[in-house]
Amino acid sequence: MKIENNPNVKIKKRNRITSREWSLYSMCAIPMILVFVFCYLPMGGIIIAFKNYKFNKGIFGSDWVGFKNFEYFFTTNDFWRITRNTIVMNLLFIFIGLFCAVGLAILLYELKSRAATRVYQTMLITPHFVSMVIVSYMLYAFLHPQNGILNQFLVNFLHLEKVDWYATPMAWPFILVICHIWKATGMNCVIYYAALMGIDQSLFEAARIDGANKRQIVWHIIVPCLTSLMTIMTILNIGGIFRADFGMFYQLPRDIGTLYPTTDVIDTYIFRTMRVIGDMGMSSAVGLLQSIVGIIMVCTTNSISKKVSEISLF
Amino acid sequence: MRKKTIIGQTVLNSVFVLLCIAAVAPFVLLVSVSFSNEKDLVFNGYKFWPEHFDISAYKYIFSNPAAIFNAYKVTGIFSILSMFLGVFLMALIAYPLGIGKMRGKSFVSMYLYITMMFSGGLVPSYILITQYLHLDDTIWVYIIPSLISPWYVFMIRTFFQGLPYEIYESSVIDGASEYRIFFQMVIPLSKPVLATVALMTFLSKWNDWNTSLLYINKSELFSLQYLLQKLMREIKLLQDMQGSNVSSLINPRDIPTESVRMAMAVIVAGPALFIFPFFQKYFVKGLTVGSVKG
Structure with a gap:
C-alpha cells in the first residue's frame, strides 16, 4: 500500500534544510559568487549602451542618450560590413567545418588499426592547441610577400606574379576558412568519432548480410546515426553566428586596415571602438545587439529543427 | 575480398598520412625558419628545411x-x-x-x-x-x-x-x-x-x-x-x-x-x-x- 495516498497517515513534509544540503550549498557558494560577479554584474552593465559613458562620471553618473548609440551605429557603413563579414564567415565555418569533421570521423572509423588511429588523431588535434598568435606567425611564413612559401610556389612552379596577400582583401575569406579547418577539424571530429564508436555493431552486420556496399552503409547507417548530433552542434554554432572568433580575426589579418573590407567582424569592431576610438556607449550597444541576436538565433533554429526533425536542444 | 580490404586500408592510410602532413607542416616550417640562416631567408625565401643550419636566432634571444x-x-x-x-x-x-x-x-x-x-x-x-x-x-x-x-x-x-x-x-x-x-x-x-x-x-x-x-x-x-x-x-x-x-x-x-x-x-x-x-x-x-x- 502506498503511504502517500493514504489519508490516515500524515507525512510531515521536510521543509527544513538538512545539514547535508547545507554542505552541498556551501560547495556551490564560491563558484556561484564568481559567476555572479563576472557574468551577471556585467549584464546589468548593458545600460551603458543607452548612455554616453564617461569614465570620470561612472556608470550611474553618465547621461542617458536613449537609442542614440544604436542609431549612430546603424547609419554608419560599418554596420553592413561587419554584419555581412561575421555572418558569411561563420556560415562558411559552420558548414564546411561540419562537412570536414564528419567526413574525417567516418574515415577514422573505417581505419582498422587502433594504434594508427591514435597517432593520426593526436597529430590532427595538435593544431587546436596553438594560440592564434602562433598561427599568425605560421600564416605569415606562408603568405610573406617576399619570402613566403605560397609566393615561392606561385613564382617557381606556376610562373605567376607574386601576390601581396596582406593587401588583397578578396583572398582572405578563403585563407581564413582554410585556417579554421586546419585548426578546428581535428578537435571537432572527436565528438563525431565517439558517436560512431557507439553505433550498434549488429546494424553493420545486418547490412553486410543484406549485401549493402560501403557507400550504402555510410549513407543509410552512419549518416542517420550522426544526424541528431550534427543538428545539435549546428544549432549551437548558429546560436553563435553573431559571435566571431576574435583571436582569429584580430591576429591572422594582423589588424591591417586594407583588409577590413573582408576581415572586420563584430568582435574586432567592438574591441576597436572601445580601445582605439574609446566610444564605450556605442561599443556596448553593438555588444548588446550581438547578444540579443544570438539568443534569437538559437531559439529560432531550435524551434525550426524541432518542427522539421523533432531534434532539439531544449 | 581480403585483398580489396588491404587495398582500401592502404589508400585510407595514405590519405591520413597526407592529412597529418598538412596538419604538421606549419609547425615544421616554423622550426625550420627559426634554424635558418638569415641571408638564405632573405634571398631564397622560407623553406621547409633549412639550407644552412644556423642557431644565431636562438643565440640572439638567449643573449x-x-x-x-x-x-x-x-x-x-x-x-x-x-x-x-x-x-x-x-x-x-x-x-x-x-x-x-x-x-x-x-x-x-x-x-x-x-x-x-x-x-x-x-x-x-x-x-x-x-x-x-x-x-x-x-x-x-x-x-x-x-x-x-x-x-x-x-x-x-x-x-x-x-x-x-x-x-x-x-x-x-x-x-x-x-x-x-x-x-x-x-x-x-x-x-x-x-x-x-x-x-x-x-x-x-x-x-x-x-x-x-x-x-x-x-x-x-x-x-x-x-x-x-x-x-x-x-x-x-x-x-x-x-x-x-x-x-x-x-x-x-x-x-x-x-x-x-x-x-x-x-x-x-x-x-x-x-x-x-x-x-x-x-x-x-x-x-x-x-x-x-x-
Missing part, C-alpha cells in the same frame, strides 16, 4: 633573455594557478549538480546555463574590472574572471552522473560527509574528465593574449603570447628588449629578424605542445563522455 623568462614566469604562474583553482571550483559545483541530493538543483543549472546564452559583453566587463574591482595591471586579472566555465561544469557534472550511484549511497550510510565523499571518492574516480578540463584550462591560459591586450599596461606582467604578438607588429621591440648593451655591440642590421621572430614563436609554443601527448590517454575519453551524453 639577454630577461624579458622572455619573465613572461614565462608570469604565464606559468597564472596558468598553473588557474588550472588548479578552476578545476577544483568547477568540480566543487558540479558535485551537487551531478551526485548530491539537493533542492534547487535546477535553479543552479539554469543560473549557469543563462551565462552561456547571454553575456553583458566586453564593455561592461571591462569597466567592472578596471573601474570597480581594479584588477587591471595585477596578475589576478588573468585568473579570477575566467575561473568558472559553465561548459566545463556541465561536462564534469555529466561525468559525475555516470559514476555508480551505489558508491554515494554506501558512503552516506557509512556516515561520510559530503565533502569527504567528494574528496575521497568522487575526485579519484573522475580523473579522465578532470585531467581533460585541467588540460583545456591550462592551454587556454597558456595561449591567453587578449587579457594582456585589454588589461595589462605594465610590461613585467605581459603574458608570453602577448609579448609574441607585440613582437610581430613592432620588430623594434626586439632591440629594446635586449637592452642597450647588446644593441651597441651588434649592428642593428645584423639582427636576424626573420629567424628571431620564428624562434620566439617556437620558444613560446613549444611547452604547450609537449604537454599535450601526456594527457592524450585521458583526453579523448574525458572529452567525449561529457559531450555525447549532452
Whole structure:
C-alpha cells in the first residue's frame, strides 16, 4: 500500500534544510559568487549602451542618450560590413567545418588499426592547441610577400606574379576558412568519432548480410546515426553566428586596415571602438545587439529543427 | 575480398598520412625558419628545411633573455594557478549538480546555463574590472574572471552522473560527509574528465593574449603570447628588449629578424605542445563522455 495516498497517515513534509544540503550549498557558494560577479554584474552593465559613458562620471553618473548609440551605429557603413563579414564567415565555418569533421570521423572509423588511429588523431588535434598568435606567425611564413612559401610556389612552379596577400582583401575569406579547418577539424571530429564508436555493431552486420556496399552503409547507417548530433552542434554554432572568433580575426589579418573590407567582424569592431576610438556607449550597444541576436538565433533554429526533425536542444 | 580490404586500408592510410602532413607542416616550417640562416631567408625565401643550419636566432634571444623568462614566469604562474583553482571550483559545483541530493538543483543549472546564452559583453566587463574591482595591471586579472566555465561544469557534472550511484549511497550510510565523499571518492574516480578540463584550462591560459591586450599596461606582467604578438607588429621591440648593451655591440642590421621572430614563436609554443601527448590517454575519453551524453 502506498503511504502517500493514504489519508490516515500524515507525512510531515521536510521543509527544513538538512545539514547535508547545507554542505552541498556551501560547495556551490564560491563558484556561484564568481559567476555572479563576472557574468551577471556585467549584464546589468548593458545600460551603458543607452548612455554616453564617461569614465570620470561612472556608470550611474553618465547621461542617458536613449537609442542614440544604436542609431549612430546603424547609419554608419560599418554596420553592413561587419554584419555581412561575421555572418558569411561563420556560415562558411559552420558548414564546411561540419562537412570536414564528419567526413574525417567516418574515415577514422573505417581505419582498422587502433594504434594508427591514435597517432593520426593526436597529430590532427595538435593544431587546436596553438594560440592564434602562433598561427599568425605560421600564416605569415606562408603568405610573406617576399619570402613566403605560397609566393615561392606561385613564382617557381606556376610562373605567376607574386601576390601581396596582406593587401588583397578578396583572398582572405578563403585563407581564413582554410585556417579554421586546419585548426578546428581535428578537435571537432572527436565528438563525431565517439558517436560512431557507439553505433550498434549488429546494424553493420545486418547490412553486410543484406549485401549493402560501403557507400550504402555510410549513407543509410552512419549518416542517420550522426544526424541528431550534427543538428545539435549546428544549432549551437548558429546560436553563435553573431559571435566571431576574435583571436582569429584580430591576429591572422594582423589588424591591417586594407583588409577590413573582408576581415572586420563584430568582435574586432567592438574591441576597436572601445580601445582605439574609446566610444564605450556605442561599443556596448553593438555588444548588446550581438547578444540579443544570438539568443534569437538559437531559439529560432531550435524551434525550426524541432518542427522539421523533432531534434532539439531544449 | 581480403585483398580489396588491404587495398582500401592502404589508400585510407595514405590519405591520413597526407592529412597529418598538412596538419604538421606549419609547425615544421616554423622550426625550420627559426634554424635558418638569415641571408638564405632573405634571398631564397622560407623553406621547409633549412639550407644552412644556423642557431644565431636562438643565440640572439638567449643573449639577454630577461624579458622572455619573465613572461614565462608570469604565464606559468597564472596558468598553473588557474588550472588548479578552476578545476577544483568547477568540480566543487558540479558535485551537487551531478551526485548530491539537493533542492534547487535546477535553479543552479539554469543560473549557469543563462551565462552561456547571454553575456553583458566586453564593455561592461571591462569597466567592472578596471573601474570597480581594479584588477587591471595585477596578475589576478588573468585568473579570477575566467575561473568558472559553465561548459566545463556541465561536462564534469555529466561525468559525475555516470559514476555508480551505489558508491554515494554506501558512503552516506557509512556516515561520510559530503565533502569527504567528494574528496575521497568522487575526485579519484573522475580523473579522465578532470585531467581533460585541467588540460583545456591550462592551454587556454597558456595561449591567453587578449587579457594582456585589454588589461595589462605594465610590461613585467605581459603574458608570453602577448609579448609574441607585440613582437610581430613592432620588430623594434626586439632591440629594446635586449637592452642597450647588446644593441651597441651588434649592428642593428645584423639582427636576424626573420629567424628571431620564428624562434620566439617556437620558444613560446613549444611547452604547450609537449604537454599535450601526456594527457592524450585521458583526453579523448574525458572529452567525449561529457559531450555525447549532452
